[in-house]
Amino acid sequence: xxSLVLNACGNALSITSNFGSGIWTASAVxxxxxxxxxxxxxxxxxxxxxxxxxxxxxRRLDLPRFIGEVLFVLCFSYFVDLFTAGFxxxxxxxxxxxxxxxxxxxxxxxxxxxxxxxxRANIFMHPNDDTTNILRFMYLKGNATASQLIDFVPPIIIMxxxxxxxxxxxxxxxxxxxxxxxxxxxxxxxxxxxxxKLVHNFKVKK
Numbered sequence: 001x002x003s004l005v006l007n008a009c010g011n012a013l014s015i016t017s018n019f020g021s022g023i024w025t026a027s028a029v030x031x032x033x034x035x036x037x038x039x040x041x042x043x044x045x046x047x048x049x050x051x052x053x054x055x056x057x058x059r060r061l062d063l064p065r066f067i068g069e070v071l072f073v074l075c076f077s078y079f080v081d082l083f084t085a086g087f088x089x090x091x092x093x094x095x096x097x098x099x100x101x102x103x104x105x106x107x108x109x110x111x112x113x114x115x116x117x118x119x120r121a122n123i124f125m126h127p128n129d130d131t132t133n134i135l136r137f138m139y140l141k142g143n144a145t146a147s148q149l150i151d152f153v154p155p156i157i158i159m160x161x162x163x164x165x166x167x168x169x170x171x172x173x174x175x176x177x178x179x180x181x182x183x184x185x186x187x188x189x190x191x192x193x194x195x196x197k198l199v200h201n202f203k204v205k206k
Contacts, residue, residue: 010108117198
């Protein structure tokens with residue numbers, strides 16, 4: 001629960017600072033511009049698709065895992081809304097651009113720490129982060145950076161498609177590039193430094 005709230009706080013900070021957000025969030029914003037659907041709904045649908053993809057990647061039906069991931073997305077979206085409203089009330093979006101740029105990177109770093117914590121706890125997690133966990137340990141010999149880079153391919157494709165429709169790319173800025181370059185490194189670093197006694201217990205039932 002702590003890491004879920006921390007993840008939502010980091011995402012909300014990067015969104016409110018308006019200096020680029022995580023790449024999956026950016027893809028949802030661009031789909032909103034292209035197709036008119038609510039961003040929150042798009043984030044939920046992305047999470048749902050991720051949860052289904054995870055069932056395919058582990059090559060078996062794991063209903064508790066699927067249900068837990070869907071519930072996580074619902075709670076995560078609620079807390080993102082709460083923190084976004086709070087940061088907006090505090091005037092984060094009105095701060096000088098240099099401070100907002102720094103806060104955007106702080107937000108990305110924060111949700112990377114959160115991802116590290118709940119991936120190691122391996123109880124419930126955002127389905128997209130479970131995707132990277134599965135890729136990391138089932139397919140990439142524990143390489144966190146490689147799993148993050150592979151996971152970034154679908155949202156990049158989405159934004160290429162939406163660009164052909166809208167002729168613009170939204171929600172991509174310094175924070176997005178920082179996320180693209182640093183996500184895997186930050187998560188691997190947090191694995192070592194944040195709650196170091198909490199170790200990965202990734203497993204797939206046979």
